Amino acid sequence: MSSEPWGVNPDRALPAEPTQRGIARELYRAVADLPIISMHGHIDVGAILRNDAFGDPAEMFIIPDHYLLRMLVSQGITHEQLGVRPLDGGGFETDHRMVWRRFAENWKLFRGTPTRYWMEHELSLIFGITEAPSAATADAIYDQLSETLARPEWHIRPLFDRFNIEMLSTTDAAHSALTEHAALAAEGWGERVVPTFRPDSVFYPDRADWRSEIEALAGVSGIDIVDYPSFLEALQQRRFAFVAAGGLATDHGHLSADTTPLDAIEAHRIFAEALRGPVDTAAAATFAANMLFESARMSVQDGLVMQLHPGVARNHSAPNFRAFGADKGFDIPQNVEFTRALQPLLDAFGFEPRFRLILFTIDETVYSRELAPIAGAYPAVKLGAPWWFLDSPDGMMRFRELVTESAGFYNTSGFVDDTRAFASIPARHDLARRVDAGYLSKLVAEHRLGIDEATETIIDLAHTLPLAAYARRA
């Protein structure tokens, strides 16, 4: 389709204007080869421990990637046709070559999206594909990818070096025994792959799986969770276990950013009620807010960096959730509020030297109104990178434009990817570095910043700041 030979251009995603492009090239060169710090990912630690292969092209690129699924589904292709197994045991496409063909035939749907950008980078630069996906090229690309993926040097562990990944954090349930992390550490990978403590499933007592999650937490912690204090004790025990396993951070995916603490009696009461049976949504929400406050308090003790990313209506489509389960492309953002919601937590811990809170949003309206002013004042707060739907060229540019003037660069965490797709990690970090080069090139071209300052800044954004932001607070 394209009149250029297919493949990625060295200047891709840099500004078109020649003066800016020249500056941006120079800035990008300063960071192009820096190692990757990947502190907010969703890679399976077991796959790393076992040094798994990625399977066939559909298994690697399509079936587990909610970005790709959602776009194809939005145009009338069904999850079943894309190889997703229905929970009711119904039929679905098991010929993965057919799944790949459906993707390749619909390549044009991804125009202008980050998926297009990442896939181009992966297929062209990583896998050496020389033609754009299409009905005509689908089979040949499938064969070439399959052949490559079968080779041992394309299993997951060697790719850490190929991708220049210095450090990667997995996301782990509060009740994780961390045995795989321990085994990895025993093999000398303990500083390269670290766990992140994610307790959402035990913070929302209205979730269907709450009781089983609590039981799992009790089991792994060895603490009999019979009431709110023993629950807190089990959490603290696990947090120390995460610290001992090299963990640097916690991660919290709440619906709202509310951090209002409950008084002890009320927290006791809701927890006891939940142990006995169902809790209503409103009570569960107040309990979850309280647990954010308690998590911050624990962070002051154990130094784990706290990450909060609120505002997603998970499993927005009830029928789709019933049919295929979670993470199938039907989580939809909603409006979110930070200024009032964070006030209790910040009043208590906003100036604590041992406390760090990294904030994420997919509601861009809070960038200039709330997040940048908060991060530009409270010493405990850093702004995470644009996330999920906003992890895109224009999305990342808007983040810098809307945040920098109030928060500067040094109250942001630097780039943090958030991916389940291992092969997209280098593409995502490369793109973020290009967008930062573009933003900084504008400041330089408009004489708002010197080139030497911009060079130092982009190195900080790519490497220094992520390392510093996630350093456990000692």
Add this chain to the structure above:
Amino acid sequence: MSSEPWGVNPDRALPAEPTQRGIARELYRAVADLPIISMHGHIDVGAILRNDAFGDPAEMFIIPDHYLLRMLVSQGITHEQLGVRPLDGGGFETDHRMVWRRFAENWKLFRGTPTRYWMEHELSLIFGITEAPSAATADAIYDQLSETLARPEWHIRPLFDRFNIEMLSTTDAAHSALTEHAALAAEGWGERVVPTFRPDSVFYPDRADWRSEIEALAGVSGIDIVDYPSFLEALQQRRFAFVAAGGLATDHGHLSADTTPLDAIEAHRIFAEALRGPVDTAAAATFAANMLFESARMSVQDGLVMQLHPGVARNHSAPNFRAFGADKGFDIPQNVEFTRALQPLLDAFGFEPRFRLILFTIDETVYSRELAPIAGAYPAVKLGAPWWFLDSPDGMMRFRELVTESAGFYNTSGFVDDTRAFASIPARHDLARRVDAGYLSKLVAEHRLGIDEATETIIDLAHTLPLAAYARRA
């Protein structure tokens, strides 16, 4: 005033940067002469049937155009001075040359607005005016326009060819008998001019005219509306009449996007209460939400595409509404929410192959947060074009920037104008094509898209997608 000779530049509204401009020119040339699909307009079908003349310049350009009125009123000129007849029978300017002069003298107020852009296009390209409006030029322009407008080839029907309008939809009340559409069809215009079903006036039982609108609906449908079921039956009857008359879509201008269905008993109760007397605003709002749900259900049956554009506080100024009535420039947008509001409707019909929902907003905060993620997942949903206050160069550019990365191009409807001003139709479509050329030229110049892909995309946006989006779902 201007140092350039007055008139429109061939490169107007294309990016200034030379590389982008070159690409944008090439893309624009690919669509400049494509026919116009105008599926969301407010042109009077009677005027088309009668092949009306447009009257004098004030009658054509000023008095019916709320964009022009509101800007002049905002600077202290009164509606009366602009030739708008007060409802109380008070005096107003009847010398339309004076009305035109007031506009011409205040030409500078429109700098930077789309009205300025459209008017320049219309006056220069369509009517051959060679000087900017001003106190000095007002009379000469008035005379030249008057002379042109009086000629038969400037009546409305010949302008369909001159403007290259392939298909135009009018907006028609639920109780419209569609007699004018039938008469047009009898003259062979049935595929060129189609009706759209707009039932708002019978969906809000707190409106002052609700009862008379219901009676009109009963009259034209021949169904005695005595309760909620007979109301639904009358609606369905009219929808089939619209389908038979070539109608492709329904249109819903609600205050909120709420689509929560009522249980049958409650819907019955509110409808019965409304038939007896006044209904409070809250009950009316729940009824209107229910009717959006019911409209979607009917669309699954009859295949009419459903359009929803919520979020406008109509007749914001009560004194102005009392003095001059509706559509006089005093409708003001307010914040709107889609993620939760649409959930009931999407749970029920979001995957129905026969259902299509096109969403419009004038609250830009929902573009990246709600609309693009929803349209990028649900097969039933498309995003309409930027609308009303956002139908402007920068507004359309922001739409693409904020929507494309999550929804792509192919979950948008392509350009849809929304005008009462017939002569502005080609200017609006031309501008939209220029802005899309500018947006796509950036993707090409930044190596994010090939030029051949961009060319195919802009043709789709200008012509293919609007036709496809409004094709009745068979």
Add this chain to the structure above:
Amino acid sequence: MSSEPWGVNPDRALPAEPTQRGIARELYRAVADLPIISMHGHIDVGAILRNDAFGDPAEMFIIPDHYLLRMLVSQGITHEQLGVRPLDGGGFETDHRMVWRRFAENWKLFRGTPTRYWMEHELSLIFGITEAPSAATADAIYDQLSETLARPEWHIRPLFDRFNIEMLSTTDAAHSALTEHAALAAEGWGERVVPTFRPDSVFYPDRADWRSEIEALAGVSGIDIVDYPSFLEALQQRRFAFVAAGGLATDHGHLSADTTPLDAIEAHRIFAEALRGPVDTAAAATFAANMLFESARMSVQDGLVMQLHPGVARNHSAPNFRAFGADKGFDIPQNVEFTRALQPLLDAFGFEPRFRLILFTIDETVYSRELAPIAGAYPAVKLGAPWWFLDSPDGMMRFRELVTESAGFYNTSGFVDDTRAFASIPARHDLARRVDAGYLSKLVAEHRLGIDEATETIIDLAHTLPLAAYARRA
């Protein structure tokens, strides 16, 4: 740090693209030397009357500037280390050379912020500093600034001429006796320095200092405030005193934009209750809303222009407020709503020829959705300049991009700074003129506006419109 010699570039903050830059230079030259109209500032009238010196560099640039304080505090430096005196009498840095060093060492934190931009302008252009602040240069710069600031020609009054300030408004409490303004007027400065009436402290009856503020108002007005009518009478008396002293405007910093009037009985009741003792926050908010409505009514009488800037959660950090008091960098914006909130006021006074309302926001989401449509319709309304966190290069550019297409240029007030830092006034106005030049250069380069029109427009924005917007409505 920078590879360019330090100092400000003549093209700073103008667009990088050469065509636009050339146009922008020409536009900027047309306004670079126009006098400054500074109608929304926070300079102490007493300092002007006494012709104060500014003290040492820390006293001039750091300790009173909440922008600088907040950024340094956000990185872990304490208020005490920055020379801010704790209210509890605790220790703090009294060596201002040390305070200056802490700022200079942390110069990089301000990259990309307007503080960086203003400080560069001030240090380089106003004070002749030739090196960037750093640990190495801190002392030399401190000495050079100290030496300059001690000279009589660097006291505040001569700087009015050096800075080309034509007119400056101070902000004065409702109970100000205006004696300093009277004394200034007696010295011939009455037209150059005028008061603005700011009654917030007596509008919120839940404020801790409300009673003492009421007593002060009673004292200065000579009216015994025993009930709501005598309160209104005292307010009106002071407003006339402000008018007599040359005052042109009132200023209202409310939490919300609500303007719903209370019926007289309810207003009486709340006021009487407040005189007796504490009033709850909800009642206080309804009273404050009512007072906005009443202020508008009074403006119709006395012609004072009404300014409203809602949406800031003042003293967001309770611990920081207790430790250091107000205006120390911990005011955080929150979401705000205008469309419904202003309806009562606009229904009553939106078409009053003697009424003018200038609206400010730091919630950008209302620009295109609410503020521009409102200002583009109601004759009484103008939009103030981007304010506080938004008084920045990108913030001002977004304001024009989001507002102009619906409101045009002539429903905006032109640039209005909002500073406590006197030396930043020329930098801020210069930057605003550069950003407007950049915005207009895009319109010209894209053939959306002629260069002569753009030149007239930028002159209007810089000088004509601020003068006109704040002209008392006679």
